[in-house]
Amino acid sequence: QTTNIKYSMKHIVVLTGAGMSAESGLKTFREADGLWEGHDVTTVASPEGFISNPELVLDFYNQRRRQLLSVKPNSGHVDLALLEKEYKVTIITQNIDDLHERAGSTNVIHLHGEVLKVRSTFDENDIQIWKTDLILGDTCKKGYQLRPHIVWFGEAVPMIEKAIDVCMTADILVIIGTSMQVYPAASLIHYVPENTQTYFIDPKPALETKKNLTVIAESATLGVKKLKTLFNILKSVFF
Numbered sequence: 001q002t003t004n005i006k007y008s009m010k011h012i013v014v015l016t017g018a019g020m021s022a023e024s025g026l027k028t029f030r031e032a033d034g035l036w037e038g039h040d041v042t043t044v045a046s047p048e049g050f051i052s053n054p055e056l057v058l059d060f061y062n063q064r065r066r067q068l069l070s071v072k073p074n075s076g077h078v079d080l081a082l083l084e085k086e087y088k089v090t091i092i093t094q095n096i097d098d099l100h101e102r103a104g105s106t107n108v109i110h111l112h113g114e115v116l117k118v119r120s121t122f123d124e125n126d127i128q129i130w131k132t133d134l135i136l137g138d139t140c141k142k143g144y145q146l147r148p149h150i151v152w153f154g155e156a157v158p159m160i161e162k163a164i165d166v167c168m169t170a171d172i173l174v175i176i177g178t179s180m181q182v183y184p185a186a187s188l189i190h191y192v193p194e195n196t197q198t199y200f201i202d203p204k205p206a207l208e209t210k211k212n213l214t215v216i217a218e219s220a221t222l223g224v225k226k227l228k229t230l231f232n233i234l235k236s237v238f239f
Contacts, residue, residue: 009087009088010087010088010171010172011087011088011089011090011169011170011171011172012083012087012088012089012090012170012171012172012173012174013089013090013092013166013167013169013170013172013173013174013192014080014089014090014091014092014173014174014175014176015092015093015094015173015174015175015176015178015180015185015188015189016091016092016093016094016095016100016175016176016177016178016220017093017094017095017176017177017178017179017180017185018094018095018177018178019176019177019178019202019203019219019220020076020077020093020095020099020176020177020178020220021074021077021095021097021099021177022177022219022220023074023076023219023220023221024071024072024073024074024077024099025067025070025071026067026068026071026097026099027067039056039060041153042153043056043057044056044057044060044061045057045150045152045153046152046153046154047152047154047155048154049152050147050152054136054145055136057148058133058134058135058136058148061115061134061148061150062133062134064096064115065115065116065130065131065132065133065134066133068097068098068099068115068116069131071099072099072102073099073100073102073103074099074220074221075221075224075225076176076219076220076221076223076224077099077100077102077103077105078103078104079221079224079225079228080100080103080105080224081100081103081104081105081106082104083228083231084104084105084106084107089105089107090107090108090109090166091105091107091108091109092108092109092111092163092166092167092185092188093108093109093110093111094111094112094178094182094185095110095112096110096112096113096114096115096150097114097115097116098114098116109159109162109163109166110159111151111157111159111160111163111184111185112150112151112157112185113148113149113150113151114149114150115148115149115150116129116130116131117129117130117148117149118130118134118138118146118147118148118149119140119146119147119149120139120140120142120144120145120146120147121140121144121145121146121147122140122142122144123140123142123144126140126141126142127149128146130146134146134147134148157184157185160184160185163185163188164188164191167188167189167191167192168191168192168193170192170193170196171196171197172196172197172198172199173189173192173196173197173198173199174198174199174201174227175189175198175199175200175201175202176201176202176220176223176224177201177202177220178202179202179206180206181206189210194211195211195212196212197212197214198210198212198213198214199213199214199215199216199227199230200213200214200215200216201216201218201220201223201224201226201227202217202223203217203218203219204217205217214230
């Protein structure tokens, strides 16, 4: 029994991408032709795009915000949250939605920002929750225009160092719904300890073979259920 408790307190680090939220009804934006909702990525997700056409950028994220508020976490989000009853769980997500938090996860790192938050264009640390449309003229207390609290292309990823530190403490790594092709997020897999057991959940997994890798070629919801079954089998060995 003591050994089982020791196993159950292992630190699970979960890396999630767009495929994690797709089954909730959230579009993944990026189409096969590289366009986001018909827009070139640089026009709606870069500092230059915001300077060039701020109304277009604000409208793009207003649509994302409205869509997010109309959907709910899927069973994959919920099952990950329930893992906290038996394990230490840290989720590192590339997603800008709050579905992990709404499902009950308490330790979530957002690498690319959060669409339900905005920040001052003058002070990047002046961040506030925002659940309605953001328009030109919406300003911070100092009178500067507010912008989506999103890490745009060409901008630094403030949370990457924290994410690296977390990955270095992983006993188990789980990757869900991401191609692991976008950097710096894709580099995180290289910071987990060499012998860390890794599970990759994706309908079309495209991850290089690595030591201790188990591939679960399923959607996020089915894949997480299979993962929990595997964990229960592994735990039973320690009774």
